[in-house]
Amino acid sequence: MPETNDPTPAELELATYRSGDEEQLFSILAQCHPHSWGQRSLEHWRWKHRRRPDFNPEDILTIRSHDRLVGCFHGAVFSLRIAPGVTVSASYDGDYAVLPEARGNDLTSRAYAATNPELVRRGVALRGGFTSKELNERLYGKKYGYVFVPTATGQFRKFIGLGPLRRKLAAVGERALTQPRLRKALARRPLAVGLAIGGLPEAVLSCTEEAFTLVEAPAHRASVSVELPYTVLATLPDGTTHFVREFVRALLKREARIRGMATALLRSVQIAAAVLLPALARPDENHDGNSH
């Protein structure tokens, strides 16, 4: 076995937060959660944990190896209503992080074993945290007995800027441009479509042989432009068929419009001809070649 400097389970000590741990705690969180804590500042940690009303140093469990912090578990104790008229003391857990060299030492179980008796002493009846169904089934429910509460919380999302659409169209373009015939057609004559989507800035989608690019610009600058309500665009994740149906419905109700329809049709036919007709005329590529 190669020698490593990784701490052994016996070298990992679980201890309550001490003032002076702040910077190391934040650094561990930022390293282990680059998409959330990695985008935040130490000040955010101070606000979330240290400055929380009723903060208790016992809410933070640290994991140390030879006096160096290698992991942490954070909790927050408060009153939680579980039904009308029934309020209990509960701890919301979160912000778990363990540096790679200290992982694999069953630290989650050790952390529960260390903190549960303390929480009981503090009158806490429940502990909980936010997680996905997948992680509950794979870990928390299976190994620690967590159950989901019957949630009525829905996460509702709406795009108000062009960024997500720009990225989506760029990805669509990347896939579409793997077809040489489309690339050739666009090389001969690039396509520009103006987009006026309710609530989003007007934009022009430029389709060239290189890429599909969405730029903020007056939609009428393009010879073909499409105007549609945001609610139609929002149906895209339900699938192309659903989107097309909603788009046609909006066209019939005059909530959506295509300007330069003749040009649009002509370009559609040209692209279809460039991409589809040669494909139809092409011999079957799966042919075994023995029939000739």
Place this chain on the structure above:
Amino acid sequence: MTQRSSSVDGVNIRHFRPADEEAIIALFSATYQDYGGYVPRDKDQWRWSVLQRPGVEAENILLCVDGADRARAYGVLSNEGRVLEFAVTPDAPTHLRRQMAAALLEGMEAMGRAMGLEAISADLPRIDGPIREAAESAGYRMEPVESLQLVVVDLVALLLEILRDRSEELLGLGGRTIVLEMAPGRCRFLSHDRVRIRTGSPVTVESATGREPESISVGIDLTTLMGVVFQGDDPDKLIRSGKVRVRPEDHGPARTLLNAMAVSAPWYIPHSDGR
């Protein structure tokens, strides 16, 4: 501060003022206090979770106020595009609630655009018809959300709070003693192996140590009990299937007790709480 115009009859939309704190806290409580997940809040807690949160300015809070400048609805948008809190008074007629929700969402979108945001994400109570309709009409789509999972830390403390509230449901049992003989199930931590519950007035719940003559024994594991408490699992089915064992075999009192433990409120947790 900017005064926003509103299309809602008799209701204006404006930005937050420091004097609105109490009204906002009261409005949140009136709207959500019967949901599971509600965290009773005072000024300190609300200031910490909203006003002092990095990335939130007082200007990020919009209110719908009536002609007397009373808060009827409000929403808080963080600089990251998260709606941290959103409440519409439950006392208004349905159509007005829908209009206020729509006006708030529209106002927050306008703020978001001014802030250069690309998206707005809002944790809303999806069983609140007017709020959901307002969001969906504006083009918001519901996406999967991480949910709250719970595990019991102190079984006696939990059951005491629940059963105190349900003492009327247990009146029919008279002064019975029922002992829960607990097994851990999938839970790693079991605070009490045996829990003695005395129905009557008041209900008592405590750790049981010695033998309990004249008592009813209910053998159950903690995972199964949590299913009864939080997930609506039917005690009668559990008894019939043998997952819950009752001695002596008079199932009535055990069934009544387990039914009384169920908490059936829907849970709503705004982003400002806990995350």
